[in-house]
Amino acid sequence: MLLVVRVPLLRQTTELYKQDKKMKLLKGELCYIPQDVTLQDRHTAAPSGYIRTIKPQAAVIIDELSNAWLKVFFQGGEWYVQKNKVYPMNKEEMDVNQAYRGM
DSSP states (O other), X not given: OEEEOOHHHHHHHHHHHHHOTTOOOOTTSEEEEOTTOEEESOSXXXXXXXXXXXXXXXXXXXXXXXXXEEEXXXXXXXXXXXXXXXXXXXXXXXXXXXXXEEO
């Protein structure tokens, strides 16, 4: 079974976030990672590994490290991503019943 998230809602989220910078990225919540964002295995030194998203993805926020970096759980591991590259997901996007299911 394939679960497809409706992209227009994700676009609305990014637009709302750009309009309201007060939206918080909270520990334990999902965040939206757009296409072509780089996640690194370290944020303080030169990274030895990285992942670049080829399509929009979701990750769980583990911790806020500074004003610039977040630690996220993504694809089975802990990664670091720049805070200005990700967006909070709204409640409509997290509701599986709202998603289109196709095969």
